Amino acid sequence: MTSVHIWQRRLEWFPPTRLTKKHEAGYRFYSTDKLTELLKGKAGGDLLIDDADVEGLLRKHSVTAYALAGYSAAFKDTLSTSWDVPKNRRLVSPSIRVATDSMISSWQRDLSLSHRGFNVERIWVVVHFNGVEPDLGRKDYPPEIVELLNLLEDPVADDVAKQSDPFLIPTSTSGREIDYEAPNLKAQSRLANPFPINSEAVRLSYLSEPMEEQDVVALFNELRGEGLLSQFEPVFFSGSYVYDSYLRYNPAAVSERIEAVLPGNTAALPNRLREGVAEFKFRAHDLLPNIVRELKQWSEIRWLVCWTAATTSRTQGGLTMHVSEVAEGDDAYAGVTHIATLDAAGEAVIHVVALKTLLQKLGAWPVM
Template sequence: MTPHDIEGFDPLAENHIPGGLEKSIAEEAVRREVLNILKSYTGYFDLFSELLQNSLDAVDIRKKLEGDDYKPRIQIEIDISKNRVRVCDNGCGMDSDQFRFCFRPNVSFKSRKDSRGHKGVGATFVAYGFSSVRLITKQKGGSIAGQLNSGRQWAEDTSGSFPRPRFSAIAHHAEGLEHETSGTCVEVLIESQQRPKLAWIQATNADQWLDLLRIKTPIGGIYLSASGRDINVEYHVKVTDLSGKSTYAKNRDIDYYYPHEIPLIYKQKSLSEIEKKIQSISGDLSTRLQKLPDEFRRLDAVWDVWKSEDILKEIHISRNLDEDQKILVSKHDITVYGCFLSSAKTWTTFQKDILKVHPNAVLLRGGLQLASDFMPQGDLSVIPLTSTIGYQNNTHIVVHLRDGNPDMGRKVFQPEIKALADELGRRAVDVFKRYLSLMREDTGAPTGTAARDLRDFIKQQETYRESKPLALRFRNRACALQSEPQSEQDVIALFHELVGMGIFEGYGFLATSESERYDSIFVTNYEDDSALYSVERKLGVSPSSERRESIPYVLEYKYDSDALVDDFAKEKKYPQDIKLLVCWRVGQKTAREFGVSPYLVGEEGSVREFFGSTHALYQLREKRLEVICLRDLISYLRDPDEEEARQSQYYAQ
């Protein structure tokens, strides 16, 4: 293999048009085609997905040629400090023609039957979606290396300031290929105004990034209908954070991060395990359920996999499918994975405490994930339930197709495929609902806080106090609650203690109930000027507030505000009835369903209706209710400037 005149080569050249108006028209048509491809890629992980998909296809090809003696390896480097991503594989490499034309739209050298991608648009996105791309490939006959600059600037240029990029030949040396007979390295430089902004997701080390790539890219292979399809790739990940510190991780034989495998799930069973156990017990169904041993009760998750033949045989899954949809199930060898969690809070806790990434990133959640050719495609969508819609937040469904053939940008499937996936998702939720009696009750608290035996429970609370002490003092009085809240009951206790300590002013409580639809009825009385907002009293209410006793209002308590959003979705409670929510934290679902206005920033609190409220929730520009987020409030009491700065940055995202 020879470089074949890489220097000055234009991958988009229309060689059969020598010049003139025809050439100008053709060049503009090519630009529009490239720009349409770029616009179809809107996801944070699109760049990683395309690079890793190509690498996996390359090592797959070499594995088939060389067999078990070949050890596939992919190196991933993410340099957050320099906005640079590099993926290097020891796959089949490219010859000179493949190298020269791989960036051209709609050109693919892959087999449609065997590869993960074959549309010929992913490499175009990589080449012309960013500031600079370096491509180095190696085969037994030699190596070729080239660099393409200003691809994005050319694609979006309307003034003629940027000529169409041409390859520049560069040195052939590529770290990671020195001891390999073949392979390819691709390095992409992302300018500050381009996406993805590597620092935004707040993952700073290699272990975090390996988990993220497992969830959102082809690294997390979905081999539900193809046992043995995984080729046991060894992944090496290097991440350099903003300070220049590098961390490393290595793993092999990775598949998709299925929810029943996440560390917060302490007790889980597949439906097939449950059914097998039920069948081993004599008596009617009710008796069998009562006789199930403890390992099958109070489950954090139930899950199962239905292959295409299972879908067609299982009446609860296939009952609403028409004949055309049944044909699609067989044609695409559709497989469905489903997992139902006892608490939707598990998703938030997993992202916060395990992944430790930006709270607004949508990663592993309740919803429908379409997948094709062994990899997730596009973002999660809502499972379109028509009843008990709150359960859509507890359920994660993966619908995998062979040769699903999504459109550009890895996300849009044909309407009949999407409709079929929606129906399969609905029916899977219906199946899981049959096992609700075996699930742990959802109280709105984080997963894993259920009572154990007394000794373990006491030890757990002592350990928790050491790791998350509350240690709050106000006007020389210490708060009696010694650790951060773990449940709704803790939130109620803490709020009323803070009222007693004088942190909150003007509240009067008529009733608190655990059996009525709503938790509490209260009134306010702001006759004392000390309850009014001012520069010195930023927790006060608007000076225009009613100065006498108010009418009775409804107050709700939750550990996490998302539990109230779930109640709204299930029509257990109604936003128009509630004036104030007291919770420990404001969740991401709340931020998605409502506009959130932070009252602890600047003078935003000057319009506050209830003393000490930290946020207001809006829909259609109308305020629905106010929120006292105790975690944010306590942080504000300890250091007002720091908490105000944190909220300013957080709500500016």
């Protein structure tokens, strides 16, 4: 893991080729003069009415700031190791914090980064004040200090993101770059791995073995059309909303074939547990980066539909996800093949429908 010290002088120009898109994170130091310049025209609060009020408060307390920005969620792991706090994710989560009298206060607030693209940037800001008493957990800073923090967090976060961008390794929200090849060539390469489905067991028209998330969505709906997963009734699917879909579970629609291999136990299932969020992933553990980046909340997801579900544990960003296969009839929902848990989520579980495992149990896919 590498980081880059981005100096203000260098940022006057685009970085040389040898430094572009090479680094996990970049940082900037903001002097009192720089903050004064950055906050010009931003005043207008209850106490800081104009630029003179802002500059007066900045200079009174010799306010400076340090900001770090990165694209990689794995940078949390770097900070956890460096600061020796692997079990305390709050200490390494992107946020704005306050330093006073040579100590970092317990005061902390999440940065609102939604307008910067679902928290793709990971941004940390520490603001240092001279002559301000540490809050010692009371969260009772003077109101003009809190107003100044509100005023400077967006300009500083925007500036460090903009200035760091030329240096940072780009990643998509899935952690993979978008690929492109001629459609017919891509189709031919996919057809080289045909879908070895036993048509006597399940009638499906998919031609190639699943290799990505959209294959999972398509197969799920084909299996619904065949009546094998008709108990999951979609309310919506979305490619732009934070969650992929919302389903309603109908125990009366469970097919006899599913009852024979993965029956549900819905006798005492309250109505509030018969609907909820469903996520789609190629592998079950592909959900973990979304949780680490805080793009999605574990406790809000009821079902995860995937192609494969390895029963090994996986750790990223201080979080460990466990997946275990369910025995026949052990889960409340018919058709569920695995259960996923998260160390930091307590008793909250996600019910996993691994389509490959389901097809194997139906005798429609070879067991390797």
